[in-house]
Amino acid sequence: MSDKCDLCLLGLIILSSLLTGSSGEDHVFISSGVNVSLSCNKALSDCKSTTWIYSNTFRNSAGVELITLGIKNKNTDRHERLSLESDCSLNIKNVTEEDYGSYTCQQYVNYRQYHQTGTDTHVFLHVLHVSPSSSSSSSSSSSSSSSQTEISPGRSVTLSCQLYSYTVVSCDNWFSSEGFELLWVNQTGVDLKTDSRYQILYLSSDHCMITLTTTLLNEDNNREWRCQLTHRDQLQTSVTYTVKYSGEKTVLEEPHNVSNTGVYQYH
Template structure:
């Protein structure tokens, strides 16, 4: 049975990170890493002064598969129907996403327009969103926990499981671990003799 592993405690270091690669040299696009199911607020850092209800703001979304950009917000109004119940815009024109999923991983662009017809004002403000997901798979007395990070570009995170306060960098007699790019797995026996519980584990993402 595969279920979302909601109850384990997770450490997220550098929840708000800065990465290079902006539209202009010296720009620093923001990058957020959040857990699936959480809410995230993506700031618009090129906001025009004296706007009215974000009527100068457009938010675009490009997923990690490289499909064409989707207009989420046009002149302050939510346009993406598939996500409309999870999207909102703050008074500062930040984009709020509720109940984040892996499908939300991608590149978000805040763009400003003014005039009729609208002309873009200033450079784009880019925000990257990554999502951490954790699952549990149980077969008889064997339990497997997986922690993965989904990113827009090549993953630069390091993921590992921690048991109580000890990092699991190798296999133990009653634990098996494996790590790959942006993912870590631990398998153990959950019975009366091993005294190991899912509550003993934390996922570390750095």
């Protein structure tokens, strides 16, 4: 028990150093299905010396080079969705939940001799994703923003909203220490926990996930439910799910990314 507590405490210390480090790191919160641009502190006149490295686990210290000296690595499974801006920012199109992780931008005067200019720029990408499931459903899918499930009045539907996040501690510890919260709201922004027809379940521990379960009514056609992430009561990003009937499939519409509050930097 003591070893487990020590490990948890160590994780919190490491996380605190990440969030408050003197060099400064960007934490970008975004919804799946949209595009994102990750900034690099450009120190040279062009981006031919820029390398972007990706990692999604603290155990993989080497990471994967997505961009090497301004050129995309075509051996990665998502190279077609990547591009480099003139300011050396890394663009990722149609973000998926698998894109979450740590991105490091490095610039070199002489790459072969590892003569680096400036300091590393670290960007931690956190992705909010919703996937639906329905009882007695004839088909379902949960791929990015095109998630679909055939539903109709009288069926029970469960929407799972998860924040795919790069952390070294449990979601409980991270959320409670940093003031994050996941919640489901209706079209007017009212927390659905206050409505008895919805069962809201927060799955804590290692996964930052909240589910919404309800039995669909006739009047739910075209109704919107929104999963949103807040940080100290400030909206970071959200995903809207719209119910559609009349023989149509429900479609997880293009997520609404709150770009003006979805990025912040710790110093």
